[in-house]
Amino acid sequence: MSTESGRRLRGARLRRGFYRRDARVVAPELLGKLLVRGPVAARIVEVEAYCGSEDPGSHAFRGPTKRNATMFGPPGHLYVYFTYGMHWCANAVCGEDGEGVAVLLRAAVPMRGLDVMRERRPAAKRDLDLLRGPARLCQAFGIDGVSDGADLVTADREVTIVDDGTPPLAAVVGTRIGLTKGADLPWRWCAADEPHVSRRP
Numbered sequence: 001m002s003t004e005s006g007r008r009l010r011g012a013r014l015r016r017g018f019y020r021r022d023a024r025v026v027a028p029e030l031l032g033k034l035l036v037r038g039p040v041a042a043r044i045v046e047v048e049a050y051c052g053s054e055d056p057g058s059h060a061f062r063g064p065t066k067r068n069a070t071m072f073g074p075p076g077h078l079y080v081y082f083t084y085g086m087h088w089c090a091n092a093v094c095g096e097d098g099e100g101v102a103v104l105l106r107a108a109v110p111m112r113g114l115d116v117m118r119e120r121r122p123a124a125k126r127d128l129d130l131l132r133g134p135a136r137l138c139q140a141f142g143i144d145g146v147s148d149g150a151d152l153v154t155a156d157r158e159v160t161i162v163d164d165g166t167p168p169l170a171a172v173v174g175t176r177i178g179l180t181k182g183a184d185l186p187w188r189w190c191a192a193d194e195p196h197v198s199r200r201p
Contacts, residue, residue, distance in 0.1 A: 044108045048106055076093050090137070106134050110140075
């Protein structure tokens with residue numbers, strides 16, 4: 001998948017109704033869409049669904065808290081959380097208001113703003129590693145706790161997800177990464193034969 005850093009990216013922001021569905025339906029449809037924030041953009045190639053009260057691997061499994069409040073808000077917002085005392089991860093909130101379901105953005109292919117991403121990710125030895133994994137993706141996009149609750153539909157804090165007309169990417173399904181509970185559920189989708197994914201199923 002080639003980058004497009006030399007030309008302007010075009011497309012339409014995903015509407016609220018796109019997100020107002022089961023996270024397991026939304027997740028594979030996010031593959032191939034563009035995550036955009038200011039000067040940087042990348043094509044999403046790996047995602048995981050998290051499904052609220054039916055999912056022991058989800059932050060929302062035991063109900064609303066101060067930390068996961070955005071997950072229980074309206075769909076189409078960005079739920080950003082801090083993990084392992086050092087990393088930020090970003091999720092697109094899905095379902096109905098109060099449901100607590102979301103899709104974790106795990107990996108993407110850089111498409112615009114490579115210089116900015118490299119500056120934000122000095123530890124990356126190769127461009128291939130800039131966005132391989134949810135924490136790396138957030139670092140390269142400058143996404144942190146200030147972005148929690150950002151509206152992806154209105155782009156009120158610059159961050160949004162765009163459909164630029166790219167045909168749906170063929171997906172490979174596998175289990176989610178880094179969980180002790182719900183680890184057997186096949187709710188991770190990766191673009192097939194894509195080297196930028198964090199781990200092949």
